[in-house]
Amino acid sequence: MINFINQVINGLSTGSMYALVAIGYTMVYGIAKMINFAHGDIIMAGAYFALIAMGIVGPIPAILFSIVATAALGVLTEKVAYKPLRGKGSLEVLITAIGVSYLLENAFLLIFGSAARTFPQIMPKGTINLGGISIKYITIITLVVTAVCTAILLFFINKTKLGKAMRAVSEDQGAAQLMGINVDTTVSLTFAIGSGLGAIAGVIYGCAYSLITPYIGLMLGIKAFIAAVLGGIGSVPGAMVGGLMLGVAESLTIAYISSDFSDAVVFGILILVLLVKPAGLFGKNVREKV
């Protein structure tokens, strides 16, 4: 039983990392109506930016730098690769996103090499004990950070003017434009936020797994995407819930079945969701108007 709870808590920790990434995915999908395949690689970039920065300054400024740099990278990819295709077929955008993903992976591969780099251990070590259950400090910090970020984000989306603009653009781009909302800026802002959150996720990844390579983005991105779909693509709370659920499912599979099958289980969940309720847990089923 204790072991089970431990695994669940581990799962929540991994899950919150997925959640942060999934939120970025879901926001971009809601606003730009595209699946940003390169999102996972943005997270990877965030991890590397933090890595280099920590060689020069302390952890906090390094993380801040990474957030800014990654946000900038996200905005850059949007402006260069996605904006020209806005409104055109989703097929072209998807392939472009795949291209951006390849580009980032290989660019970082060239710069940093394929050998894994050790991520500086900036998190306090040690655990606390709650009635026989040991929780690592890292886990707690991860959960808290994720919760805080999500809370701030939800506040931003629901209570601020910019947030309202984002929601408007995601509902009806044309109408939003007619209301005087600058769609370009709103989309860029969305990418910036999504990427910035991704940077935090990248740092968490580095701390949790201590080794990073240019390839970490791929699997992370796919799993986060699955989490977003599970929660209902376009829904931020959904992405959070989806991420946590996925993390727990993965953790339990690794613990009780095998780590080999954890990937298959994760994909199996995706298939199940898409076949049974494509709109996900919190999503809406949108009917095509004839």
Add this chain to the structure above:
Amino acid sequence: MKKLLKSELFKAFILSIVIFAVLMIGTATSFINSYWQGVLILCGINIILAVSLNLAAGYLGQLTLGHAGFMSVGAYTSALISIYLNLPFIVSLLIGAVAAGIIGLVIGIPVLRLKGDYLCIITLAFNEIIRVIMNNLEITNGAKGLIGIPMNTNLVYVFIAMIITIFVVYSIVKSRHGRAIISIREDETASELSGIDVGYYKVFAFAVSAIFAGLAGGLYAHYYTVILPKGFDFNKSVEILVMVVLGGMGNLKGSIIAAIVLTVIPELLISFSQYRMLLYAIVLIAAMILKGTGKGEQIMERLSFFKKKDEVKPE
């Protein structure tokens, strides 16, 4: 009208005979050395992959990222048959292709109800699941890879398989079945309301596409003699999709040319292999943007080879 069709087929027939003759003479006289024979074989396999994917992605318009999965089913099935059952090469190839087709049916029927982005992701998921299965089965030797596959593939087999693939896909596309398939891509609702059995045709195109991917997989396995689950992952699916997209969705000639170009150029650039993927990515993004914004079409019109039949200017 019939005459034109006859002459187009006839021209293609003559062309293939000529190419075949050139290839045979080339290999016999060692003008084409074994390295380039390998490249040509790979070209042929990639053409089969691109043309078959074009049927599902280009003509039917369903973005699938699972093509490599079907290839792997064909590869492993035919390889295992060759190794354990010692049946003739053609038989093992055919069984591999059929196996892939069956998997295509099994996956296609539930999955093709989904639209666009969702379909794309779910095919990716199935691709990964196939990979994980192959990675964990005893009989496929898992991640260590299946070795000892007899090297039965040669240029003749590949060429004939390629011609058959092109011919089948072309014939389907030109027939009423092809029109049905394309109409689904253009407007699924209108197609249904014109009486087309959309569900049937989606699965049909998907399954046929899978069969030929399986065929390509079988040829691949019996050339490289070793296959790993890793070689049929998401990246492989994307590689093939890129060929289709670059050549033009629904453009058969384009797929063939793109497959050749994208097989040969990496070989030529092997000394730059570090930068190859980077260049690849840049070219991909650039091509997509050019295509999407229509500038690509303007450039393509200069290259008359890609030019489709002339259209009447709108009044």
Add this chain to the structure above:
Amino acid sequence: MSTPLLKTEGLGIQFGGLKAVDEFNFEINKNQLFGLIGPNGAGKTTVFNLLTGVYQPTSGRILFEGQPIKKANTIKITKAGIARTFQNIRLFKEMSVIDNVKVGLHYSHPYTVFDALFHTPKYKKAEAAMQEEALSLLRVFHLEEFAESKAKNLPYGKQRKLEIARALATAPKLLLLDEPAAGMNPAETAELMETIKIVREKFSVAILLIEHDMKLVMGICEKIAVLNFGTVLAFGTPEEIRNNPDVVAAYLGNEEEG
């Protein structure tokens, strides 16, 4: 009294709490040309969607040639003989004009994939027949010279005609036209009216059309049903409808359309 071609009994559909169509009772017979009008949002397209199986009714039923359409399946309905066009023209844009029509002819000359692969005589005969039939359909609409052009390159008015041609290729007994004159100028509308009359003559098909253009509706429809809030307000000849006070009230004077 013979069985009507199409009859609806208490047809209705409810979306959540909203009854988009309610107690829709309607009949049309072979060769009749009826109009369905009503203010925006009255439920006209919804009725079409119900008739073609895009929506499942939540109440009532539809009888086509005396047979109830159960758990309606769009493909079956089309094969049974109901065809339609759309408000926003839905052509197969990248396909040629003649191929668009040939899609409608899909089941009229069937052959298998194997026939196609081996170019059997069956295949050749079928293709030749489809070519001929498609061309003759195009000729009715004066579109044959554009046969090989891409559908997307046709001007708007001709696209509309092509859509009707494609619908007719399925050899329907009932043709549903959803706002065929939408987006047309008076000249194009007049041409469309002629086209519909020709369709009436040459093809023994019942026509039900949704329209906002009163000139067209009053000009060619034998009888008109007025829909308001998802239910039939009035049903009668153009004269009767024009003079019906309820109808006038429903439209609030927006009767005469240019």
